[in-house]
Amino acid sequence: MSDEDWQRERRTVITNALSVGAATGAYGISFGAISVTGGLTLLQTQVLSALMFTGGSQFALVGVLIGGGGAASAIATSVMLGARNAFYGLRLAPILQVSGWRRAAAAQLTIDESTAMTIARDERQFAGRGARLAFWLTGISVFVFWNASTLVGAVSASAIGDPRALGLDAAIPAGFLALVWPRLKDRRSWSIALGAGLVALVLTPFLSPGIPVLATALVAVVAGVLQVRRTAGEAAT
Amino acid sequence: MSATWLAVILGTLGCYAFKLAGASVPESVLDRPHVSAIADALPIALLSALVVVQTFAVGMTLQLDARAAGLAAAVVALLLRAPFIVVVVVAAAVAAAVRALGWMP
Numbered sequence: 644m645s646d647e648d649w650q651r652e653r654r655t656v657i658t659n660a661l662s663v664g665a666a667t668g669a670y671g672i673s674f675g676a677i678s679v680t681g682g683l684t685l686l687q688t689q690v691l692s693a694l695m696f697t698g699g700s701q702f703a704l705v706g707v708l709i710g711g712g713g714a715a716s717a718i719a720t721s722v723m724l725g726a727r728n729a730f731y732g733l734r735l736a737p738i739l740q741v742s743g744w745r746r747a748a749a750a751q752l753t754i755d756e757s758t759a760m761t762i763a764r765d766e767r768q769f770a771g772r773g774a775r776l777a778f779w780l781t782g783i784s785v786f787v788f789w790n791a792s793t794l795v796g797a798v799s800a801s802a803i804g805d806p807r808a809l810g811l812d813a814a815i816p817a818g819f820l821a822l823v824w825p826r827l828k829d830r831r832s833w834s835i836a837l838g839a840g841l842v843a844l845v846l847t848p849f850l851s852p853g854i855p856v857l858a859t860a861l862v863a864v865v866a867g868v869l870q871v872r873r874t875a876g877e878a879a880t
Numbered sequence: 881m882s883a884t885w886l887a888v889i890l891g892t893l894g895c896y897a898f899k900l901a902g903a904s905v906p907e908s909v910l911d912r913p914h915v916s917a918i919a920d921a922l923p924i925a926l927l928s929a930l931v932v933v934q935t936f937a938v939g940m941t942l943q944l945d946a947r948a949a950g951l952a953a954a955v956v957a958l959l960l961r962a963p964f965i966v967v968v969v970v971a972a973a974v975a976a977a978v979r980a981l982g983w984m985p
Contacts, residue, residue, distance in 0.1 A: 669965035687888050695892040697899070699923060704891045706930055711939050714887040722894030724926050730919050732902020733910050741903075750900040810975030813950025816934035817971030820954050821964045823927035835921050836928035843929035847937045855937075859929040860922060867918030874913065 652773045656764070656780060663756050664784030667698070668792040670818075674701055675796025677815055680806035681709035685797050692793035696786065697754050699822050700725040706815055712853020719857055731758040738766050738774050752782025835866045946984040950975030 671692065678688040683705060691701045704721035708714075732753045738761060741749050760781040764774040803809060827833055839859035846855035902910065910916070935951045936942050950971035957967045978984045 666963065669963065670968075673965065673968045683884060683888075687884060690888055691892070695888075695895050697895055699927065700891065700895050703926065703930060704887055706934055708884060708887060710933060710937060714883040714890075717887040718891045718894060720926060720930075721891045722898065724923055725895035725898045726919055727923055728895070729898040729902040729905070729910060730916060732899060733905075733907060734902075736903050739903075746903050747900070750903055751896065753899045753902065808976060808979065810946065810950055810972035810977075810979065813935075813947040813954075813975030814968045814972040816931045816947060816951050817954035817968050818964075819927050819930040819934060820951065821958060821967045823924060823931065824958050826924050826927075832924050835924045839925035839928040840932040843932045844936060844942070847933060847942055848940055850940075852933075852937065852939055856926060856929040856933055859925045863921035863925040864918055866921040866925070867914060870917040870921070871913045 649769055649772070652764075652769060653776065656760075656773055656777045659760055659763075660777065660780035660784040663760060663781055664788040667756060667785050668788035670698065671789045671792030672796035672799075673814060673818055674698065674705075675793040675798075676800035676803075677702075677709075677796075677811060677818065678705045678793075679797045679800040680803055680811050681705055681815075683708070685801065688797045689790070689793060692790045695721070695725075696751060696789070697725050697728060698789075699755075702815075702818055702822065706819065707853045707856065709815065710852050712856075713851070716851075716853025716857050720853070723857075723860055728753050731755075734758065735761060735778065738762075738771055739778060749778070749782075752778070752786065754782070754785065756785050757782040831866070831870065835862060838862050838866075944984070946975040946978040949978045949984060 674692065675688055678691070678701075679685060683691075691704065695701050695704070700721035703724050704717045707717040707720050712720075732750060735749070735753060735758060739749055757778050761774050761778040764777050766774040800806075803811070806812065823836060827836055839862045842859050842862055843855040846858055850858070931951070935947050936944065953974035954967050954971040957970045962970070
C-alpha cells in the first residue's frame with residue numbers, strides 16, 4: 644500500500660466521521676428538546692448526553708420517566724437497550740487493541756455509529772490503521788456534535804410554553820420509531836416488533852407505567868431462543 | 881436525591897458497564913448463540929414497545945389522540961426515506977395541526 648492510498652483512506656475516514664457526526668447532531672436537538680419539555684433539568688439532560696452517551700438508552704430513560712414510570716423501570720429499560728454496546732465492544736476489541744485508560748475511553752465511544760464506521764473499513768488494509776482512525780474520529784465527532792446539539796435543543800425548548808400545543812408529545816414515539824426502523828429488515832424483526840408492541844398495549848391497563856415496556860424483554864428472549872433453535876435445525880438437516 | 885437524578889446516574893453507570901464489558905469480559909461469555917440472538921432482538925422489542933406506549937398510553941389508560949396522527953405521519957416520512965430530524969418534526973407538526981383544528985385531543 645502506497646502512501647497515496649493511505650492519504651485517500653484518511654480523507655474518506657475524516658469526511659465520513661464528520662458527516663455522521665453532523666447527522667446525529669440533528670437528532671441530539673430532538674433529544675435535548677424532548678428531555679427538557681418532559682421535565683428533566685438542563686443539567687440532567689446534558690449529563691445524559693455526555694456520560695450515558697448512547698442515544699436509544701437516553702431516549703428510553705427520558706421516555707419512561709415522562710410516561711409516568713418509576714426510576715427503576717426507566718433505569719432497567721435504558722440499560723437493557725445499552726446491552727447491545729457490549730457486543731459492539733466485543734467486535735471492536737481485536738481491531739482497537741487498547742488497554743488501560745484508552746480502553747476506558749474507547750468503551751465510552753462504543754456506540755452504533757462508531758462501530759458501523761469502524762467495521763466498514765477493511766481492517767486488513769493499512770494494518771488496521773484506517774479502521775482504528777474511523778473508530779476514534781467517528782466517536783469523537785459524534786460526541787462533540789451530540790453534546791452541542793443536545794444543549795441547543797434543551798436551551799431552545801426551555802422557551803417553549805405548552806409542549807402539547809407544538810405536538811412534542813408525538814415527537815417522542817416518532818423518535819423511537821425512527822430508531823427501530825432501520826432494524827426492521829426481515830420477517831423475524833417485524834414479528835418481534837409487532838409482538839412486543841401488542842404485548843405492551845395489552846399490559847398497559849394492568850401494570851404501572853414503565854413495566855409493560857420492560858415486560859417485552861421476554862418477547863426478545865423468546866425470539867432469541869427460537870432463532871437459535873431454527874439455526875440448529877437448519878444445521879442438522 | 882430526586883428519583884430523576886437516581887435514574888440518570890444509575891442508568892449511566894449501567895450503560896457504561898455494558899460498553900466496557902465487551903472489551904473486558906472473556907469472549908466465551910458473550911459469544912454464545914443464545915446471548916447474541918437475544919441481544920439482537922432486545923432493541924427491536926423495547927423500542928417497538930416504547931413506540932406503542934408513547935403513542936397510546938396516558939398513565940395506565942389507553943387513549944387515541946393526536947399522537948397517533950403524528951405517528952402515522954412519521955411512518956409516511958420513514959417510507960419516503962426522510963432523515964431522523966424530519967421524521968420527528970413532521971410527527972410533531974401533524975399532531976399540533978390536528979389539535980389546533982380540534983379533530984383530536
